Amino acid sequence: MxxxxxxxxxxxxxxxxxxxxxxxxxxxxxMAVVAEVAAYKRAHGMRVRDPAREREVLAERTRDxxxxxxxxxxxxxxxxxxxxxxxxxxSALRAEVPPGEPPRTVAIVGxxxxxxRVMARxxxxxxxxxxxxxxxxxxxxxxxxxxxxxxxxxxxxxVTEQVxxxxxxxxxxxxxxxxxxSVKRAPVEAMLAATRASVVGTHPMFxxxxxxxxxxxxxLCRGRGDAWADWLARTFTARGLVVTEATPAHHDxxxxxxxxxxxxxTQVLGxxxxxxxxxxxxxxxxxxxxxxxxxxVAARHFAxxxxxxxxxxxxNPELGAVTDAFRGAATELATVLRAGDQAAxxxxxxxxxxxxxxxxxxxxxxxxxxxxRIVERT
Amino acid sequence: MxxxxxxxxxxxxxxxxxxxxxxxxxxxxxMAVVAEVAAYKRAHGMRVRDPAREREVLAERTRDxxxxxxxxxxxxxxxxxxxxxxxxxxSALRAEVPPGEPPRTVAIVGxxxxxxRVMARxxxxxxxxxxxxxxxxxxxxxxxxxxxxxxxxxxxxxVTEQVxxxxxxxxxxxxxxxxxxSVKRAPVEAMLAATRASVVGTHPMFxxxxxxxxxxxxxLCRGRGDAWADWLARTFTARGLVVTEATPAHHDxxxxxxxxxxxxxTQVLGxxxxxxxxxxxxxxxxxxxxxxxxxxVAARHFAxxxxxxxxxxxxNPELGAVTDAFRGAATELATVLRAGDQAAxxxxxxxxxxxxxxxxxxxxxxxxxxxxRIVERT
Numbered sequence: 001m002x003x004x005x006x007x008x009x010x011x012x013x014x015x016x017x018x019x020x021x022x023x024x025x026x027x028x029x030x031m032a033v034v035a036e037v038a039a040y041k042r043a044h045g046m047r048v049r050d051p052a053r054e055r056e057v058l059a060e061r062t063r064d065x066x067x068x069x070x071x072x073x074x075x076x077x078x079x080x081x082x083x084x085x086x087x088x089x090x091s092a093l094r095a096e097v098p099p100g101e102p103p104r105t106v107a108i109v110g111x112x113x114x115x116x117r118v119m120a121r122x123x124x125x126x127x128x129x130x131x132x133x134x135x136x137x138x139x140x141x142x143x144x145x146x147x148x149x150x151x152x153x154x155x156x157x158x159v160t161e162q163v164x165x166x167x168x169x170x171x172x173x174x175x176x177x178x179x180x181x182s183v184k185r186a187p188v189e190a191m192l193a194a195t196r197a198s199v200v201g202t203h204p205m206f207x208x209x210x211x212x213x214x215x216x217x218x219x220l221c222r223g224r225g226d227a228w229a230d231w232l233a234r235t236f237t238a239r240g241l242v243v244t245e246a247t248p249a250h251h252d253x254x255x256x257x258x259x260x261x262x263x264x265x266t267q268v269l270g271x272x273x274x275x276x277x278x279x280x281x282x283x284x285x286x287x288x289x290x291x292x293x294x295x296x297v298a299a300r301h302f303a304x305x306x307x308x309x310x311x312x313x314x315x316n317p318e319l320g321a322v323t324d325a326f327r328g329a330a331t332e333l334a335t336v337l338r339a340g341d342q343a344a345x346x347x348x349x350x351x352x353x354x355x356x357x358x359x360x361x362x363x364x365x366x367x368x369x370x371x372x373r374i375v376e377r378t
Numbered sequence: 379m380x381x382x383x384x385x386x387x388x389x390x391x392x393x394x395x396x397x398x399x400x401x402x403x404x405x406x407x408x409m410a411v412v413a414e415v416a417a418y419k420r421a422h423g424m425r426v427r428d429p430a431r432e433r434e435v436l437a438e439r440t441r442d443x444x445x446x447x448x449x450x451x452x453x454x455x456x457x458x459x460x461x462x463x464x465x466x467x468x469s470a471l472r473a474e475v476p477p478g479e480p481p482r483t484v485a486i487v488g489x490x491x492x493x494x495r496v497m498a499r500x501x502x503x504x505x506x507x508x509x510x511x512x513x514x515x516x517x518x519x520x521x522x523x524x525x526x527x528x529x530x531x532x533x534x535x536x537v538t539e540q541v542x543x544x545x546x547x548x549x550x551x552x553x554x555x556x557x558x559x560s561v562k563r564a565p566v567e568a569m570l571a572a573t574r575a576s577v578v579g580t581h582p583m584f585x586x587x588x589x590x591x592x593x594x595x596x597x598l599c600r601g602r603g604d605a606w607a608d609w610l611a612r613t614f615t616a617r618g619l620v621v622t623e624a625t626p627a628h629h630d631x632x633x634x635x636x637x638x639x640x641x642x643x644t645q646v647l648g649x650x651x652x653x654x655x656x657x658x659x660x661x662x663x664x665x666x667x668x669x670x671x672x673x674x675v676a677a678r679h680f681a682x683x684x685x686x687x688x689x690x691x692x693x694n695p696e697l698g699a700v701t702d703a704f705r706g707a708a709t710e711l712a713t714v715l716r717a718g719d720q721a722a723x724x725x726x727x728x729x730x731x732x733x734x735x736x737x738x739x740x741x742x743x744x745x746x747x748x749x750x751r752i753v754e755r756t
Binding site for chain 2: 008009012013015016017019020021022023024025026027028029030031033034036037040041053057060061064065068069070071074075077078079081082084085088205206207212216217219244246251253254255256257258259261262264265266267268269270271272273274275276278280282283285286287288289290291293294295296297298299300302303304306307309310311313314319320322323324325326327329330331332333334337338340342345346348349350351352353354355356357359360361362363364366367368369370372373374
């Protein structure tokens, strides 16, 4: 460097670089101890996640941070990241069938699809033998089904019932037939009709792009045979998933809200934006973090496949009721706003707030945290 | 502890605790060096943020992390947090009027409101003298306006023009009159009519609940007098804000999308959810991270004030066009879905995807990162 003034800054930065290397080495040593914790937990049949210990760690670290004059929010976020990395690390290390749980043969029909690959990894990680059947595999679906203790149908929603009907007769009576479709009534009925084996419908509430299975949710609908349903719930839980049980009908009713309504509103927003005559880039020049967050949520949807979302909405029996309710609310709200009726507007606002209850405050806190994460990345 | 097996785990955890204390002490040392960097930058009139250096730091740390076998994503997130904490720290340390920039008297009419308090802190942090006038202060708005170099009107949107008309005549001709309202055409016209002083309309694109001003955006509409407008842009930039300049008319057109459309769709979703007959808690049992993210974004809105959102939507001249377009899109999409017309659905999907372009991929990546942050906090 030729600038005489540059030296102090370069020296300071080199000091920071050295401190950061120490930080990373300490983190690596921390991970090594975490590996020992995992071994201990495995030997004692303990769960990976210990929420009480996590709360204790976060409370102590933020208290120490405050004493050292460090920014408490950032330190808390950093330790949450370390804890998550630790959980992942422990999960990976204990990825083997627990003692007393014999390894099974799991056939995945459609195992080369996105969710099929997630399932293959999930069961494979736990030490089970995975047979993948897909259009491009040597082994056929029927052959794989006949050879397996657990048969997972993981094909597009519009051919799920057809595949179930075809392979159902090949599933052994002491085996489990399950699916992973986003609707549950029709596939579970089809499975019950196609086989005398045990039947469970599942709906993994996460996409294939998820970075970690820890804490993700899966819905489980018992069809026939509690022993296999219990085994499946135990298996999912062992890999860090949260299991919600429901009847197929209740599942579909809730999905009319959780999926159909939210996807529909995202699609309506996207279509309105696309037709508003203002380029995306121009709106981004004016973006607030909240708008950017909304855009991420909306645009994320359109990075995915319409072949996935179309059938999911079209096949839900409550589609008509949901879209009618949505359009009615839009008309009512537009009328109130255009009349400049602030009192009626506040009445509607209060109605929604009453529905959300305390969740509005959680949402404000959580989304503010997310907005900070957005700002820090842009 | 009476359980003989508990000792090894307790010992391992004590080791982790000790490593974490070392991590925190290193972080504190890092912050002390950052303070020296801030002093150096201040002495040399340099900006707080150095994107090239930040990229370099992130690249080196993640490379080192990979060599140490550490999870690269988590390490990158941790260093982003450290960099952000550093920027905040440096900004706070250099919170003084830069050499050659004389301190000014800044009057904030409505200074006890939420955005008024943000403005008081922003200008106060930079070493300016802040006079707050509000309904409960001894000093009146006119008196404060007459005494100030910069007069900021920060009152509810429905009384902004009235307050501007009242205090305008008291603003000195060599001073600056500015507002912070979410629409810009009407207030800027009112300011130009009410005073012969310099006039700038501003719209801070962040709420009072924001944790950090770093990287937040503010729109600046020049009304009269470039010297003050330049000063204001410089001042905002010095505090870490990003300034977007626009005419008042263009600002209002963009806000019809960035604010009116997005708020409207959130309100329609909220109203539909509230009337769907399913308790929020029941939907949460089935939540995917993406649904939870959407709920946070929606419920966040209802934690805030309808007195803020109502006028913002009602006063935007494009309200009617936006709500009509939204309702039209909802009807069109509902018709396609109910007809089970997958080809038409994919056509609409493609239309929206073309509008978003590469942004869909950014959105998928960014929102996946946010979903990870949600999962790590729940």
